[in-house]
Amino acid sequence: MNQPELWRIVKKQVPSSLVQALKKQRYHLVGNHSGVKRCKWLHEALVHDRPCYKQKFYGIKTHQCIQMSPALYYCTQQCLFCWRAQNGDLQVNWNEMKLPNWDPVERIVQGSLQAQEAILTGYNGNPKTNWRKFREALTPRHVAISLTGEPTLYEHLGELIEAFHRKEFTTFLVTNGTRPSKLAELTKEPTQLYVSLCAPTEQVFNRVCRPQVSGAWKSLNETLGLLPSFRCPTVIRMTLTKGLNMENVDEYARLIAKADPTYIEAKAYMHIGFSNLRLGFERMPAHKEVYDFAQRLAEKTGYKILDESVDSRVVLLSKRESPIRFGSG
Numbered sequence: 001m002n003q004p005e006l007w008r009i010v011k012k013q014v015p016s017s018l019v020q021a022l023k024k025q026r027y028h029l030v031g032n033h034s035g036v037k038r039c040k041w042l043h044e045a046l047v048h049d050r051p052c053y054k055q056k057f058y059g060i061k062t063h064q065c066i067q068m069s070p071a072l073y074y075c076t077q078q079c080l081f082c083w084r085a086q087n088g089d090l091q092v093n094w095n096e097m098k099l100p101n102w103d104p105v106e107r108i109v110q111g112s113l114q115a116q117e118a119i120l121t122g123y124n125g126n127p128k129t130n131w132r133k134f135r136e137a138l139t140p141r142h143v144a145i146s147l148t149g150e151p152t153l154y155e156h157l158g159e160l161i162e163a164f165h166r167k168e169f170t171t172f173l174v175t176n177g178t179r180p181s182k183l184a185e186l187t188k189e190p191t192q193l194y195v196s197l198c199a200p201t202e203q204v205f206n207r208v209c210r211p212q213v214s215g216a217w218k219s220l221n222e223t224l225g226l227l228p229s230f231r232c233p234t235v236i237r238m239t240l241t242k243g244l245n246m247e248n249v250d251e252y253a254r255l256i257a258k259a260d261p262t263y264i265e266a267k268a269y270m271h272i273g274f275s276n277l278r279l280g281f282e283r284m285p286a287h288k289e290v291y292d293f294a295q296r297l298a299e300k301t302g303y304k305i306l307d308e309s310v311d312s313r314v315v316l317l318s319k320r321e322s323p324i325r326f327g328s329g
């Protein structure tokens, strides 16, 4: 099925103005509810030889990464700092929790590969493209299941991860932690599992993450308690937003102790995408502010600062001496 046909089907489920807004932001639609978007770092890697921080920290190759979501329009939260289009943005309304008929895994895998190929076509003929990397990029090896939306809403998530692994991909899965039973039931663990922790207390959580399901804070806490049972490396991912969620390090430390993650990634909110409609530029902390926060967290948790990326305003903490690396990058 070609892209115009796909957009026609999707328009029946979500408003066409949303579809247009996403198209404008260069989302590639896959099936009825999935999508791929070029990560800015893919471009940086291919044209300016600059890898993303996940290559720096964990060795996955930026130019061989597909950034995708199997639940493009659906989420259990409406975080203020999120770059995705949310119900109400641009006066576009739809029910983010009215879930669709889910596509089969193979459709999403094949569609994602095709979308990535289409994205890469733009670099063929660009005189600034690094040709060695371009050739490698044509065989992607990593999937970031994290673009927008809550991936655990997708019914066959474990099978999706498994299908990518069968094709020798590594997978990094990012969840907001509001669906602990779905995580516990995963038929296949991702290569690395991220859980977002963006509030130290329920009160801040309700204000910043704006859950759309009841009991979300309790569910998140349940997920934190589940993390030690995973065999894959686990990450507590914090999106730090000035004036909203950068206080109360003691409570953060208490929650992190429960999860006992392999890593903590403390990262600045970025004033991009549809978050511009909800937050001002001044909400974005400078790298130094993120680093100071990470230092306070290190003191309270016993985790050490292992690495940082000034460009991405992110600091990596762990109890390990060095991160586990998955590729030769």
Ligand code: SF4
Residues within 6 Å of the ligand: 039, 040, 041, 042, 052, 053, 054, 055, 060, 061, 062, 063, 065, 066, 067, 144
């Ligand atoms: S791992 Fe994340 S930051 Fe790096 S290229 Fe993939 S999507 Fe972009």
Ligand code: SF4
Residues within 6 Å of the ligand: 075, 076, 077, 078, 079, 081, 082, 083, 084, 148, 149, 150, 176
């Ligand atoms: S949980 Fe993730 S996708 Fe959902 S609103 Fe928050 S940041 Fe966006």
